[in-house]
Amino acid sequence: METVGPIQMLTLAFPGNRFSGEILPELDRLKSAGVVRIIDLLIVRKDTEGHTMVATASDLDFEEATALGSYLGALAGFAAAGPAGVERGAIAGAADLADGHIFDDDDIFRVTQVLDRNTSAIMILLEHTWARELLDAVTRANGIELMNEWIEHDAVLSMGPMSGAIDEPKAGPRLESDTDSPDDA
Numbered sequence: 401m402e403t404v405g406p407i408q409m410l411t412l413a414f415p416g417n418r419f420s421g422e423i424l425p426e427l428d429r430l431k432s433a434g435v436v437r438i439i440d441l442l443i444v445r446k447d448t449e450g451h452t453m454v455a456t457a458s459d460l461d462f463e464e465a466t467a468l469g470s471y472l473g474a475l476a477g478f479a480a481a482g483p484a485g486v487e488r489g490a491i492a493g494a495a496d497l498a499d500g501h502i503f504d505d506d507d508i509f510r511v512t513q514v515l516d517r518n519t520s521a522i523m524i525l526l527e528h529t530w531a532r533e534l535l536d537a538v539t540r541a542n543g544i545e546l547m548n549e550w551i552e553h554d555a556v557l558s559m560g561p562m563s564g565a566i567d568e569p570k571a572g573p574r575l576e577s578d579t580d581s582p583d584d585a
Contacts, residue, residue: 403539404471405531406548407439414520417445431459439468439525442503444511448518454508458500469497 430436441457460468473493477485496502502525511521538545551559 403532403536404468405437405528405535408526408528408550410522410524410526412522412524413515414522415516415518417447417518417520419520435528435530437527437529439527440500440502440523441525442501442507442511442523443520444508444515444522445520446512446515446517450517452512452515454512456501456503460497460500462498462500465497465500466494469493469495472497 427436427438431438438457438459443453443455445453447453458465470490470493473496474486474490476493477487477489479485480489503523507523511523515521
């Protein structure tokens with residue numbers, strides 16, 4: 401199986417069901433540019449009366465879906481039972497993804513139960529295909545991924561060395577002012 405890029409679960413809600421026709425064309429543009437691939441997409445729309453409409457989509461054909469299912473199932477089998485679980489996990493994963501969808505009837509039921517009236521929800525599993533070659537290069541260099549996290553924009557400044565940047569400065573080296581001269585030091 402070819403390298404699989406990082407997979408992101410993106411869930412969005414749209415109160416009021418107001419769409420301007422921009423989302424799907426932008427997603428198509430990203431797919432055409434080779435940036436992402438839709439592994440699975442679930443759209444649930446609830447109208448003002450509480451009736452729901454469900455749509456699904458995937459960019460995976462049968463062979464890709466079963467290969468990815470086998471790969472993910474083998475990983476899950478290994479995590480659950482060690483090397484003995486790999487083969488059984490691979491078979492179960494391939495069967496689960498044979499229809500091309502990870503989201504199932506249970507997911508649809510859960511979303512429809514929690515979704516407010518006059519609201520839509522979209523769940524997308526995106527593969528970040530742009531990262532495949534980077535991951536291959538890391539593998540060739542015997543690199544090991546230690547962490548892979550998505551960070552919300554507003555959380556970036558609260559991380560690492562920048563975390564104190566918005567707090568009151570701590571005592572530290574004295575900065576020279578215009579009135580200080582090198583001779584004062």
